[in-house]
Amino acid sequence: MDSKNLAIGVLSVTAVILLVGVLVVGTQPNPVAAAGMTASGGEYVMTVGVSSSVDEELVYIIDTQSNRLAVYRFDTSRPQIELLEGRELSELRDAAKPGAPSNQPRGRGTPPRRP
Numbered sequence: 001m002d003s004k005n006l007a008i009g010v011l012s013v014t015a016v017i018l019l020v021g022v023l024v025v026g027t028q029p030n031p032v033a034a035a036g037m038t039a040s041g042g043e044y045v046m047t048v049g050v051s052s053s054v055d056e057e058l059v060y061i062i063d064t065q066s067n068r069l070a071v072y073r074f075d076t077s078r079p080q081i082e083l084l085e086g087r088e089l090s091e092l093r094d095a096a097k098p099g100a101p102s103n104q105p106r107g108r109g110t111p112p113r114r115p
Contacts, residue, residue, distance in 0.1 A: 058084065 038047040043065040049058050051073070059072045059081075067089040072081050 062089070 038045065040046070043063060045062040045064065047060050049060065050056070051058055056073055056076075059074075061070045061072070062068070063070070068086060069089055069092065070086045071084040073084045074080075075082050
């Protein structure tokens with residue numbers, strides 16, 4: 001019976017250690033675990049990121065067949081996913097070309113752009 005009591009004692013201590021681990025992990029705030037991760041499947045490419053203006057995570061989905069980008073966010077006040085913005089990729093490519101008009105403010109000492 002001595003080995004039986006030893007086995008029960010070892011299993012009890014192991015169960016307490018695992019319970020403490022679950023409680024510690026469960027009470028921690030959720031970190032951004034997947035920032036910058038990208039996955040693709042079929043005609044879709046999906047990546048995640050963090051908004052620079054508001055502290056929230058965003059999901060970017062690109063439909064390669066229709067050349068569209070959709071940005072979604074998770075609303076924590078109402079646990080649901082919302083569409084934040086949808087755009088044609090051709091618009092973004094045109095805006096990124098050199099010489100395209102920029103909406104970025106110029107810093108002090110920056111010469112004005114020539115047409």
